[in-house]
Amino acid sequence: GAVVSQHPSRVICKSGTSVKIECRSLDFQATTMFWYRQFPKQSLMLMATSNEGSKATYEQGVEKDKFLINHASLTLSTLTVTSAHPEDSSFYICSASPGQSNNYGYTFGSGTRLTVV
Amino acid sequence: AQSVTQLDSQVPVFEEAPVELRCNYSSSVSVYLFWYVQYPNQGLQLLLKYLSGSTLVKGINGFEAEFNKSQTSFHLRKPSVHISDTAEYFCAVSENTNAGKSTFGDGTTLTVKP
Numbered sequence: 001g002a003v004v005s006q007h008p009s010r011v012i013c014k015s016g017t018s019v020k021i022e023c024r025s026l027d028f029q030a031t032t033m034f035w036y037r038q039f040p041k042q043s044l045m046l047m048a049t050s051n052e053g054s055k056a057t058y059e060q061g062v063e064k065d066k067f068l069i070n071h072a073s074l075t076l077s078t079l080t081v082t083s084a085h086p087e088d089s090s091f092y093i094c095s096a097s098p099g100q101s102n103n104y105g106y107t108f109g110s111g112t113r114l115t116v117v
Numbered sequence: 118a119q120s121v122t123q124l125d126s127q128v129p130v131f132e133e134a135p136v137e138l139r140c141n142y143s144s145s146v147s148v149y150l151f152w153y154v155q156y157p158n159q160g161l162q163l164l165l166k167y168l169s170g171s172t173l174v175k176g177i178n179g180f181e182a183e184f185n186k187s188q189t190s191f192h193l194r195k196p197s198v199h200i201s202d203t204a205e206y207f208c209a210v211s212e213n214t215n216a217g218k219s220t221f222g223d224g225t226t227l228t229v230k231p
Contacts, residue, residue: 034218034219108162113158
């Protein structure tokens with residue numbers, strides 16, 4: 001089955017530094033990946049759509065200069081949280097789908113717990 | 118725009134009892150519906166999905182859901198739960214004209230007690 005790997009699973013960083021999170025599709029190619037953010041005890045909020053070879057599409061209210069997305073290959077998308085602050089602490093999850101039929105349920109990564117101190 | 122409402126934030130139930138987790142949605146177009154399970158500090162795992170056809174959908178771990186278009190509902194059910202079913206469950210909707218962008222409900226915490 002489709003497997004999405006996310007790394008790291010946990011990261012602690014100092015305020016003001018940048019953190020990169022990787023999302024890899026291990027056994028399929030994904031032209032589109034999605035990045036979500038989840039606050040404690042809350043639902044997932046879509047942050048952006050990552051498109052291979054082109055710019056990401058950000059949801060309203062998400063700062064594109066703060067959350068940099070790079071989808072340089074068909075199996076890898078990265079999310080970089082720049083100049084992180086404590087309020088950026090959250091659970092970040094990516095998802096991807098094999099094939100062209102994007103609506104057939106997405107496979108989610110295991111998530112990255114970011115803590116900014 | 119689409120939205121999802123999970124009617125119960127927490128559902129406690131005893132082991133081997135049946136359970137229903139309720140989900141209602143709203144959308145101006147046809148939708149695809151999903152249920153996901155999330156264990157602590159993990160990503161989401163797809164339980165089942167409704168795309169078209171039969172309104173009764175069977176998924177993994179003995180779960181099933183029924184799509185009711187007139188009531189705009191997609192309730193999740195299991196006839197007999199186990200302790201291991203304790204987790205967070207999310208209902209999600211995706212409009213077929215906007216592939217891949219899912220809107221999630223707020224989640225339901227299912228707690229199975231011995």
